[in-house]
Amino acid sequence: MHELHYTYGLIDEDSKREVRRALLKAVALPGHQVPFASRDLPIARGWGTGGLQITLALLAPEDILKVIDQGDDESVNAVNLRRLIAQTTGVALTAVTADATVIQTRHRIPEERLRADQILVLQVPMVDPLRWVEPNLERATVMHGEADYGRMWVYMYESVIRAGDLRIATQYPVIVADRYLMDTTPIPRWDVPKLHQADALFLFGAGREKRIYAVPPHTSVAPLEFEDVPFRVEYTPGQCCARCGCGDSFLTSHAVSGADGATRWVTTCSDTSFCAARQAVS
Amino acid sequence: MGYIAARGGTAAILNAEVLVEHYRLRGDTPPLTLGQVQHQLRHAVGRAMHEGALYAPQLAALAVKQAEGDSIEASFLLRAYRATLPRVMATLPAQGRSMQCARRISAAFRDIPGGQLLGPSTDYQIRLLRAALARECDEDIARIATLVEGFAATHAGPDVGHFPKVVDHLRAHQMVVPVPAAVDDAEPFDITRQALQFPCPRSARLQALAQADTGSLLTYAYSSVRGYGDAHPTLAELRYGHLPVAVAHPVDGSPVWIGELEATECETVSKAHSVRAGDAAPRFHLGYGFTVGQGEVKAISMAILDSVLTQVRSGGLSGESGPAADEEFVLLHSDGIEASGFTAHYKLPHYVTFEADLQVLERAKRHAAANAGGRLGRALAAAFAADALTEGTTADA
Numbered sequence: 001m002h003e004l005h006y007t008y009g010l011i012d013e014d015s016k017r018e019v020r021r022a023l024l025k026a027v028a029l030p031g032h033q034v035p036f037a038s039r040d041l042p043i044a045r046g047w048g049t050g051g052l053q054i055t056l057a058l059l060a061p062e063d064i065l066k067v068i069d070q071g072d073d074e075s076v077n078a079v080n081l082r083r084l085i086a087q088t089t090g091v092a093l094t095a096v097t098a099d100a101t102v103i104q105t106r107h108r109i110p111e112e113r114l115r116a117d118q119i120l121v122l123q124v125p126m127v128d129p130l131r132w133v134e135p136n137l138e139r140a141t142v143m144h145g146e147a148d149y150g151r152m153w154v155y156m157y158e159s160v161i162r163a164g165d166l167r168i169a170t171q172y173p174v175i176v177a178d179r180y181l182m183d184t185t186p187i188p189r190w191d192v193p194k195l196h197q198a199d200a201l202f203l204f205g206a207g208r209e210k211r212i213y214a215v216p217p218h219t220s221v222a223p224l225e226f227e228d229v230p231f232r233v234e235y236t237p238g239q240c241c242a243r244c245g246c247g248d249s250f251l252t253s254h255a256v257s258g259a260d261g262a263t264r265w266v267t268t269c270s271d272t273s274f275c276a277a278r279q280a281v282s
Numbered sequence: 283m284g285y286i287a288a289r290g291g292t293a294a295i296l297n298a299e300v301l302v303e304h305y306r307l308r309g310d311t312p313p314l315t316l317g318q319v320q321h322q323l324r325h326a327v328g329r330a331m332h333e334g335a336l337y338a339p340q341l342a343a344l345a346v347k348q349a350e351g352d353s354i355e356a357s358f359l360l361r362a363y364r365a366t367l368p369r370v371m372a373t374l375p376a377q378g379r380s381m382q383c384a385r386r387i388s389a390a391f392r393d394i395p396g397g398q399l400l401g402p403s404t405d406y407q408i409r410l411l412r413a414a415l416a417r418e419c420d421e422d423i424a425r426i427a428t429l430v431e432g433f434a435a436t437h438a439g440p441d442v443g444h445f446p447k448v449v450d451h452l453r454a455h456q457m458v459v460p461v462p463a464a465v466d467d468a469e470p471f472d473i474t475r476q477a478l479q480f481p482c483p484r485s486a487r488l489q490a491l492a493q494a495d496t497g498s499l500l501t502y503a504y505s506s507v508r509g510y511g512d513a514h515p516t517l518a519e520l521r522y523g524h525l526p527v528a529v530a531h532p533v534d535g536s537p538v539w540i541g542e543l544e545a546t547e548c549e550t551v552s553k554a555h556s557v558r559a560g561d562a563a564p565r566f567h568l569g570y571g572f573t574v575g576q577g578e579v580k581a582i583s584m585a586i587l588d589s590v591l592t593q594v595r596s597g598g599l600s601g602e603s604g605p606a607a608d609e610e611f612v613l614l615h616s617d618g619i620e621a622s623g624f625t626a627h628y629k630l631p632h633y634v635t636f637e638a639d640l641q642v643l644e645r646a647k648r649h650a651a652a653n654a655g656g657r658l659g660r661a662l663a664a665a666f667a668a669d670a671l672t673e674g675t676t677a678d679a
Contacts, residue, residue: 234638251637
């Protein structure tokens with residue numbers, strides 16, 4: 001059997017063109033879910049195949065790519081996706097947010113404000129916030145078409161009554177450009193305000209669910225909230241990163257063993273390149 | 283930088299790949315040849331092809347070998363390879379009646395035009411382990427070949443293996459729904475080029491079912507016939523053999539034969555009262571199933587599900603209840619590659635979402651503590667006690 005050869009960007013050119021067409025439509029209709037065929041990749045469904053197809057369809061040979069997972073360039077899945085993209089495109093890679101032209105991410109938006117010449121590609125697991133109240137796609141599509149989000153507001157209200165607050169940790173629902181209800185993907189609430197009136201373009205790809213959507217630059221992104229129960233990000237006063245000392249970044253906890261062998265919990269920046277840059281300066 | 287446990291990983295990933303190879307080979311046995319896999323594990327190869335939705339027996343044999351026999355993994359490898367190939371053109375519709383049949387049975391009538399041909403089937407085999415297979419040798423291969431030559435001598439003739447369709451017979455006697463008067467000549471929906479959206483055309487449904495996981499289709503079809511539904515199928519015909527495939531000549535449009543598929547085709551009819559209420563002439567509904575390879579259980583399951591879903595769409599009286607009657611539910615959860623991929627993704631790090639979940643849990647605890655003594659708190663607790671929504675609202679990935 002002869003060797004198998006693969007094209008630039010792995011998937012066939014017609015499929016990449018279809019992704020680009022869906023991206024254009026998504027940018028023209030901020031927050032609207034655009035169906036696309038979604039080819040099968042050598043990465044499993046649910047592991048970032050939607051983001052990967054957008055990235056593969058976007059990358060020109062001169063692009064500089066950054067891939068993160070949980071904010072971390074060295075997380076196993078980020079390493080793996082970067083390896084596949086590098087093998088099939090040969091583009092330059094970076095961990096420095098400011099140097100990247102395209103950033104693919106899972107579960108985080110970088111801490112540094114992105115520029116107009118940068119694109120953030122987010123991997124999307126669930127696509128539709130209405131799934132929580134209407135799992136049937138045919139009916140949910142009609143609800144989006146009619147901007148009928150009443151049941152979502154009831155869901156939010158019940159969350160307040162039961163838990164005393166908007167009981168949504170990640171995937172916080174937002175209204176984009178005063179029109180479409182949109183899933184922000186499992187980014188923490190901390191990252192949601194970064195989508196509002198940004199300079200960069202945000203592209204969202206759901207491979208298994210076969211949908212693409214976008215938040216173009218300078219677009220209004222409003223989290224669902226009530227006058228008396230406002231949207232709040234995660235913030236614990238006084239808590240800061242054990243490595244760089246940052247007090248206003250998203251922190252995750254880790255168990256570390258001290259010299260005495262005892263385990264204690266510390267918090268550090270989840271955005272590792274942001275944290276490394278701060279450590280280098282100080 | 284030593285805080286995060288599951289980081290870093292280039293070296294670990296490369297080592298894991300080596301270890302997988304080691305586990306495949308450490309039994310110190312001769313390497314499997316692709317020919318052995320293709321011919322002696324023919325159902326594994328067929329399953330990789332119909333679930334991988336790519337007809338390529340040699341590549342499928344390679345996939346089965348590489349996946350160490352894991353059927354979903356093998357079909358995943360083929361599916362991913364398919365996405366690297368351009369689509370050249372659609373074939374002309376392949377007619378099941380042109381199949382060169384190795385097997386052809388009907389459960390509807392004992393005597394069907396052309397007769398029944400049992401062919402290669404374990405249907406009537408007593409399932410006892412045959413210890414002799416452990417010592418199989420070249421003489422055994424020669425003995426079987428001689429026996430089969432004897433079959434061929436008694437069944438020679440130019441039309442052997444070509445049979446009329448049972449469903450044609452049923453149609454001639456007005457027993458099943460007729461072929462639509464205006465046949466849609468448009469290219470069928472292609473779910474590799476367009477996302478499956480609902481309501482979807484029947485061609486999209488059939489394509490999704492044809493590449494679905496065998497076990498999933500079996501479960502849905504079984505649920506529908508066992509009690510969570512009202513499907514009462516009769517197997518009009520099941521045939522297995524080689525199906526010629528043609529494309530239209532790009533210049534004059536005439537059919538050009540480009541090869542053949544080893545395939546299984548199944549047609550079921552549903553019981554009489556399942557037709558639309560008030561129809562003048564009651565007829566059976568048809569269900570259609572198709573797989574490449576000899577995938578009989580999948581083809582039958584697919585035909586049952588097609589029949590159930592067709593009846594739901596057409597307002598039939600049967601098959602309206604049960605999970606198998608919900609087209610979105612069936613089609614969106616039966617793709618083995620999507621389902622296994624997403625289920626396995628929970629192995630990925632979820633540090634960020636879990637951190638956010640922890641903070642919500644803390645807020646909920648504080649809220650519960652603040653309301654514990656109050657009358658409002660007790661009333662709310664009673665009101666929501668039975669509500670399953672109180673947990674698991676942050677379905678994340």
